[in-house]
Amino acid sequence: MLLNQFLLLGAFLFATGVYGVMARRNSVLVLMSVELMLAAVNINLVAFAAYQNNVAGQVFALFVLTIAAAEVGVGLAIVLLIYRNLRSSDLDDVDVLKG
Amino acid sequence: MIAQNVAFGILAAAMVVAALGVVRTNNVVHAALYLVVVLAGGAAQFILLGQEFVAWVQVLVYIGAVIVLFLFGIMLTRAPMHPDESLDNDLKWPAAVTALFLAGVLGSLLIDAFHRTKIDIRQPIRTAAVTNAVFRTYIIPFEVVGVLLLAALVGAVVLARKD
Amino acid sequence: MFFLDHAWLVPLIPAVSFVAILFFGKRLPRNGAELGVVSVGASFVLSCGALIGWVQRVNDAKPAGSALGGMVHAFGQSVGRLGAEGHVAAVSPVVHHLTWWRSGGIEFGAGTQIDGLAVMMMFVVTLISFLVHVYSTEYMHGDRRFTYFFAALSLFTASMLLLVVADNTLQLLVGWELVGLCSFMLIGHWWEEKPNSDAALKAFLTTRTGDVGLTIGVIMTFFLVQRATGSGSFNILAVNSAALSGHVGHSFVFWCALALFIGIIGKSGQFPLHTWLPDAMAGPTPVSALIHAATMVVAGVYLGARLFPVFWTGFNIHDGGVNPMALIGGITIIIGAALAFVQDDIKKVLAYSTISQLGYMVMGLGVGAWTAAVFHLFTHAFFKANLFLGAGSVSHSGAHHSFDMKKDMGGLRKYMPITFATFLIGSLALAGIFPLAGFWSKDEILVTANAANYKFFFYVGLVGAFMTAAYMTRCIYLTFFGEYRGGHAHAAPELDGTAHGAVEDVADAHLAEVAEAAHGHHDEPHESNGLITVPLIVLTVFSVLAGFINAAPFHIEKFRDWFEPRVAFPVSTIVHPAFSWPKAIISVAIALAGFAVAYAYYWLGLGPQRLAERNPLARAGKMFLVKKYYLDDLYEKVIVAGIKGPIANAVYWVNQHIIDNVLNYTGRGAKALGEMTYEYIDQGVIDGAVNGLAAGTGEAGGAARQLQTGRLQFYALLLVLAVGLFSLALWIAS
Structure with a gap:
């Protein structure tokens, strides 16, 4: 197996996730796209771990998983809060930063 | 080797289709289910790479917990469950161009850097080796991550509760 | 000698007390004042110990004979005493240093350098601070933020002591900035009234103006050492000996000294940055006493004394x-x-x-x-x-x-x-x-x-x-x-x-x-x-x-x-x-x-x-003094407005000249050529300039506003685009 096949898969998933973060209106969908990006990163980490025959990559993939879980928890809490305040989970309605 | 490559090809194709599904579907629940496919495919790739512990953690944590969380989030925010045209915003095309550009840059970089590098898997990495690394070499990051999780938990509760 | 070796305790005790007062002060019977008084008192006792230890050290030093020329040629490397026979004994400062981290051969750390100057300052700072603490328990009695006041007072003392014992310029800078921060907190103690918070801000910003000089000075003195010895250092002894070594060009030392001196001007209220000091009276009186006697303002003079060789060489002080x-x-x-x-x-x-x-x-x-x-x-x-x-x-x-x-x-x-x-x-x-x-x-x-x-x-x-x-x-x-x-x-x-x-x-x-x-x-x-x-x-x-x-x-x-x-x-x-x-x-x-x-x-x-009531000339003179030489007006109306003005004007100018001239006047200019009347040009130019000024500003704002959509996803898009372009650029460049 080539290292690159995994890395390219990861790159593709990452770019897809980036697209989703930018193009989706629903905030839950945006969070899912972020998960997609994190999953892509994990594939990279594990692929390098296998390539280097080193356990560190796997350990860091575990850390990424943990932090992804934390991020989803906090992220969904924020989404709920936005929903409660604006009666909408549409990110286009959240534009208080408008200059 | 050929079997592995074939397996990779099938998994990768499924993951690509599912990933596009996550970002293109017009049904929020479907998006979550597509995400399950991507993550499960990822776990299968990990097994293919001989890293079984992280694969099962991915199944348990992601598919078992995170997706359920997402479904709860969908329900609680009354996200549109039926096919709905309004799930994309008007940045769709600029976003597509930007994402393609990013994919192009990343892909060409990777091809340039690793075009002949092979992965040689002699044996799967044992869970014992992973736990040794976590509880010896990386014990402090591990503890820190534990504290982070706790903080995130408390933070999520504080944010989400109704006062 | 315990007290000289453990001088780090002197700033540490008030710092700990600051935290303790902040968290537990309100629960104590006297609202945290007792913690402040006791901790600064303990620091004072330690400082006295250090003072006595230092005096013993000086007295015990053996006269080094007449070999004055053989002495280490570095300010502070050894401290001299004129013995009874007129010989000078070397007494080196007590230095303890901890390395925090090293990066690229540059060492960052903290330490104590205890010599006569530091010992003297420790004694003065802790004594005055102790008395001010005692005094404040009565003076501030019943204040609405009594506990907070004592916490800030402790931190103030701790910061000044940190500055005093510093063995390197970075630590000195940290203490210096902390002192500035605390003075801001204390001057604005009664911040509910606008004049007080204004005074606090003025003190903070004015001294910050000087601190820019100090920061540059600290960086420059690092390179001063590098020029003299080959490897840079923030160590005060190294800076001093580098300044005296004569291996560095005089103009470089001069700029070092000037940058540091700007820091002194800001902190020690020297002309023309003295205007914050009288306004700082808005703080409670014990704070004024502390600021003016032992901390804050004397930090500048202390810096001048600490790095005196830099000034001595840079400003040619020996020349008269x-x-x-x-x-x-x-x-x-x-x-x-x-x-x-x-x-x-x-x-x-x-x-x-x-x-x-x-x-x-x-x-x-x-x-x-x-x-x-x-x-x-x-x-x-x-x-x-x-x-x-x-x-x-x-x-x-x-x-x-x-x-x-x-x-x-x-x-x-x-x-x-x-x-x-x-x-x-x-x-x-x-x-x-x-x-x-x-x-x-x-x-x-x-x-x-x-x-x-x-x-x-x-x-x-x-x-x-x-x-x-x-x-x-x-x-x-x-x-x-x-x-x-x-x-x-x-x-x-x-x-x-x-x-x-x-x-x-x-x-x-x-x-x-x-x-x-x-x-x-x-x-x-x-x-x-x-x-x-x-x-x-x-x-x-x-x-x-x-x-x-x-x-x-x-x-x-x-x-x-x-x-x-x-x-x-x-x-x-x-x-x-x-x-x-x-x-x-x-x-x-x-x-x-x-x-x-x-x-x-x-x-x-x-x-x-x-x-002054009778003679206009005297009245004018008094007015000049009452208005404090109009320096505040100069700073606020001329400099601040002047900085704000040109930026706005630059935007006008770009719009007017580039957008208006290129777009409008190409079209309008053709018409003007056809008519070719003198009045039209007159009117067109003047009117265009005036209207263009207004319209141009609006357009510039409008154009900039387009980018600020408030939509996070658009910001994310820009971010990703920038990252992509940047990686591409790096890749091509490599």
């Missing part, structure tokens, strides 16, 4: 004549003293007096009188703290928390004998009357200036002495003599802010409120209680006696022996002229003349009274 340091110091003496004459607010008189005295110290350093300048810092701390706390006592118990001498004071000597006596002695010490503390140090600066070929600054110092005596006489007259003007007419005058223009009236109004509620009686001026008078008496004793530590005519030169690092200097670096009775008599006589003139004017009513 004029250098920036002596010049700025000299100017500050005179302008500070002149401003003190027109203030009605007792604390502002003292504030300008501090500016003037700091001018003496900076000028002392500038003329090479290292020992004299540091000695003046030492003595000044005592009598200035004495005067400030005295002013606080007057206001607290005699003037209904007002600081206005003309409205709310007068005749207080009958009511407040202890405060009066201590204030009088403090004033005499400040004016430099023999044999009080101020006399010895000021005289030493003047004599050295004279001997070191800085004749001009000798006369500047004499004029300053005359003015000092006169304005202090005015201050005492207005406060303690004449008829009591506070009276029953204003039962609680502070409560209506409109009656008083001064910032402090508003500031201390809370205290008044609280005090009225607490004591229930405030109609009669009375002496303050023991918590206030005992610190005053202690400071008065020091104001009287501190000078004798270096009384040259009595052959006591302990200050010089103990605290001066002089081995390393080329022979003439610190000038030590013999004590001169005629010059001492002249300076005392001049101070007495100042007293006499002011006495004649205020008591006897001699001289042109109310001149």
Whole structure:
């Protein structure tokens, strides 16, 4: 197996996730796209771990998983809060930063 | 080797289709289910790479917990469950161009850097080796991550509760 | 020696106490004040131990024979003592250093460098701070943020001590900035009133202007060491020896010195950045005492003393004549003293007096009188703290928390004998009357200036002495003599802010409120209680006696022996002229003349009274002083507006010239060519310019506004695009 096949898969998933973060209106969908990006990163980490025959990559993939879980928890809490305040989970309605 | 490559090809194709599904579907629940496919495919790739512990953690944590969380989030925010045209915003095309550009840059970089590098898997990495690394070499990051999780938990509760 | 080796405890204890007061202060029986007092007291005991340890170390040092030339050629690398035989013994400072991390061969760390200067500063800072803490327990009694006040006071002390013990310039910078932060917190203690928070901001921002200089100076001195030895360092000893090594081009050292000196100007209230100091009076009085006597402002002078070789080499101090340091110091003496004459607010008189005295110290350093300048810092701390706390006592118990001498004071000597006596002695010490503390140090600066070929600054110092005596006489007259003007007419005058223009009236109004509620009686001026008078008496004793530590005519030169690092200097670096009775008599006589003139004017009513009301020229002069030389106006209206203006104008210009000219005038210009009437061009150009100005601004804003959609996803898109482009660029570049 080539290292690159995994890395390219990861790159593709990452770019897809980036697209989703930018193009989706629903905030839950945006969070899912972020998960997609994190999953892509994990594939990279594990692929390098296998390539280097080193356990560190796997350990860091575990850390990424943990932090992804934390991020989803906090992220969904924020989404709920936005929903409660604006009666909408549409990110286009959240534009208080408008200059 | 050929079997592995074939397996990779099938998994990768499924993951690509599912990933596009996550970002293109017009049904929020479907998006979550597509995400399950991507993550499960990822776990299968990990097994293919001989890293079984992280694969099962991915199944348990992601598919078992995170997706359920997402479904709860969908329900609680009354996200549109039926096919709905309004799930994309008007940045769709600029976003597509930007994402393609990013994919192009990343892909060409990777091809340039690793075009002949092979992965040689002699044996799967044992869970014992992973736990040794976590509880010896990386014990402090591990503890820190534990504290982070706790903080995130408390933070999520504080944010989400109704006062 | 335990105390010298463990000097890190001295800043640590107040720092810990800061945290403890913040978290637990409110639960303690005395709201955290006891923690502050005890911790600073402990620091004071440790500092005394360090002082004694250092003196022993100096006394135990073996005279190194006559091998002066063989001494380590570095300021502070060894500290000398003139033995009985005239030989100099080397006493090296006690240095302890911890490396925090190393990066690219540069070491970052923290440490203590304990030598005479550090020991002296530790003693002064902890002593004054301790007394201020004790005093504050009474003065701030019942304040709404009492606990917070003591926490900030502890942190203030800790930061100053951190700065004092620093063995490297980075640590010094950290302490320096922390001191600035704490002064901001304390000056704005009663931040609910706009003038107070404005004053705090002004102090913070003005000193920050100077800190830019210091930061640049710290970076430059790093490279100064690199140029001298090959590898850069922030270590103070290394910086000093590099400055003296002569391996570095003079202009580089000059710029180092100038950058550092800008830091001193900002922090020590030197002209032209002195304007924040009087406004800093908006803080509670104990804070003013601490800022003006032991911390904050003397940090600048301390820096000058610490890195003296950089200034010595950079400014060619040994050459005599004029250098920036002596010049700025000299100017500050005179302008500070002149401003003190027109203030009605007792604390502002003292504030300008501090500016003037700091001018003496900076000028002392500038003329090479290292020992004299540091000695003046030492003595000044005592009598200035004495005067400030005295002013606080007057206001607290005699003037209904007002600081206005003309409205709310007068005749207080009958009511407040202890405060009066201590204030009088403090004033005499400040004016430099023999044999009080101020006399010895000021005289030493003047004599050295004279001997070191800085004749001009000798006369500047004499004029300053005359003015000092006169304005202090005015201050005492207005406060303690004449008829009591506070009276029953204003039962609680502070409560209506409109009656008083001064910032402090508003500031201390809370205290008044609280005090009225607490004591229930405030109609009669009375002496303050023991918590206030005992610190005053202690400071008065020091104001009287501190000078004798270096009384040259009595052959006591302990200050010089103990605290001066002089081995390393080329022979003439610190000038030590013999004590001169005629010059001492002249300076005392001049101070007495100042007293006499002011006495004649205020008591006897001699001289042109109310001149300013009759003579337009005098009125203009007074106005010039009241407006503080219009420096504040200069800063706010000219500089701040000037910086804001050009940016707006630049946008106009770009729009008008590029957008309007290119787009509009190409179209409009064709039409204009056809018509070709002179009036049209006239109108077109002028109208176009005026309209274009307005429209162009709107367009520029509108164009910039387009980017600020407020949509996070658009920002994310820009971010990703930028990252992609950046990686592409990096890839291509590699």
